[in-house]
Amino acid sequence: MDKKITFKPFGKKAILIEWDAIIDEEILNDILNFKQKIEDNLDVLFTDLIVGYNSLTIKLIDEWSNFLILESKLKNIYKSKLQVKKEVNYLWKIPVCYDSAFGIDLEEISHKTNFTKQEIVKLHSEKIYTVFFIGFLPGFLYLGGLNPQIFVDRKSNPRLKVEKGAVAIGGQQTGVYPTESSGGWNIIGKTPIDFFNIEKQNPCFAKAGDKIKFLSISKNEFYLIEKEIAKGDYQLSKSILDD
Structure with missing residues (x-):
């Protein structure tokens, strides 16, 4: 295999596949490629494939009867030279207001990092982030690429x-x-964009492998965009990512 991965039973109707426990885009791409191979292979019957930072969980239709046989089958799929159709990924541009009225933890972060609030906003908004997976809450995107500073x-x-729309660092x-929820991350701003809307065909617009750029x-x-969204007039900016 190209990378060291492990296969573990996850109950009788699921398999947990794990890579090295780091946040890494190369690992993400390997996970997504393996996920696509499984989707294209009729020998593995599943109800869901769940991507994590360094894992892929396969939820099976039926209980597995012999784990070693299933593990061998999955390893062969992973090693296969099957050319999979790459999903189209997008760069999404998300407007964020970092005003102190919304960025209620900016002052505290400033004290901890010795950066001014303006410098924190710049360091946060100048990066392009990778969507690794969705979890915690429906539509909560786990993003990699935050500046270590x-x-x-x-x-x-x-x-x-x-509050719903709070942009935060954890x-x-x-x-x-x-959505509105409890949470322990440090809030630095707010976006008017809906990250999860049950009324839409795709409730969450982004997926693993997409990119996010925050625009200050x-x-x-903020309030103008909020009004446009309420009227259904706002179009979120996106562009196709090159291979």
């Missing part, structure tokens, strides 16, 4: 209420709360 530990006492990660906007721009 603004790594900030999660709060020791999580908030009971974090350890080595950044993300957006798709003013409070006035």
Whole structure:
């Protein structure tokens, strides 16, 4: 195999496949390629394939009867030279207002990192982030690529209420709360964009392998976009990623 991966039973109707425990785009691409091979192979009957930072969980239709036989089959699929059709991935441009009214933890982060609030915003918004997987809440994107200079530990006492659209930093990660929830990440801004809408055919617009670019906007721009979204007039900016 190209990479060291392990196969483990995950109950009687699931298999957990794990790569090295690091956040790495090369590993993500290997996971997504393996996922596509499984989807294209009729010998493995599954209900769901769940991507993690360094894992792929296969939820099977039926209980496996012999794990070693299934493991061997999956290893052969992984090693196969099958050319899979690559999914189209997008770069999504997400407007974010970093005003102190929304970025309620910017002052605290500034003290911890010795950067000004303006410098924190610049360091956060100048990066292009990779969507590794979706979890925690429906539509919560786990993003890789945060500048190490603004790594900030999660709060020791999580908030009971974090607003929908809050943009936050938790350890080595950044993300957006798709709905109001409790949470322990450090809030640096807010986006008016819906990251999860059950009424749409695809409730979450992004998927693993996509990219995210945050665009800094003013409070006035935030409220204008919010109104456009409410009227159904706002079109989220996206472009196809090159191979």
